[in-house]
Amino acid sequence: MPEAEKPRLPLLRGVVHPWHHDIFGHMNVRHYAPFFDDATFHLYAALGVGISQMQDDFGVHIVTAKAETNFLQELKAGDIFLIDGAVVRLGGKSCTHHLRMIHAETGRIHATYDLTEVFFNPETRRSAPMPEPIREKMARFLL
Numbered sequence: 001m002p003e004a005e006k007p008r009l010p011l012l013r014g015v016v017h018p019w020h021h022d023i024f025g026h027m028n029v030r031h032y033a034p035f036f037d038d039a040t041f042h043l044y045a046a047l048g049v050g051i052s053q054m055q056d057d058f059g060v061h062i063v064t065a066k067a068e069t070n071f072l073q074e075l076k077a078g079d080i081f082l083i084d085g086a087v088v089r090l091g092g093k094s095c096t097h098h099l100r101m102i103h104a105e106t107g108r109i110h111a112t113y114d115l116t117e118v119f120f121n122p123e124t125r126r127s128a129p130m131p132e133p134i135r136e137k138m139a140r141f142l143l
Contacts, residue, residue, distance in 0.1 A: 080104040
């Protein structure tokens, strides 16, 4: 399937409020992180792999190893946005996701978020192989 046709998952909708503003009159960088973090939790559910299911069925959960936000265009109070996402890499013990914050009215991308997460065994406190059933579900959304 060509990349343009591959599914991106709608994850979160939000609105920018005046209290998100900094002294320059736009949403401060500190407020992007909670929106993207919340969207990441929705990502696993949208993939059909709930975080509680990971732990209950496979004895693993995910931990963030790296997160990078790119700020492309400022957002102001009253702007509404949605965050969508996709899987961009599947490794043996980790995966990388690409999320986009998109203005709901204009379609303009305001920020992107690249997130690498590692599968983690809480009993051993070490990384763990990605369970094959999780890999199969995530592979459907691999760009």
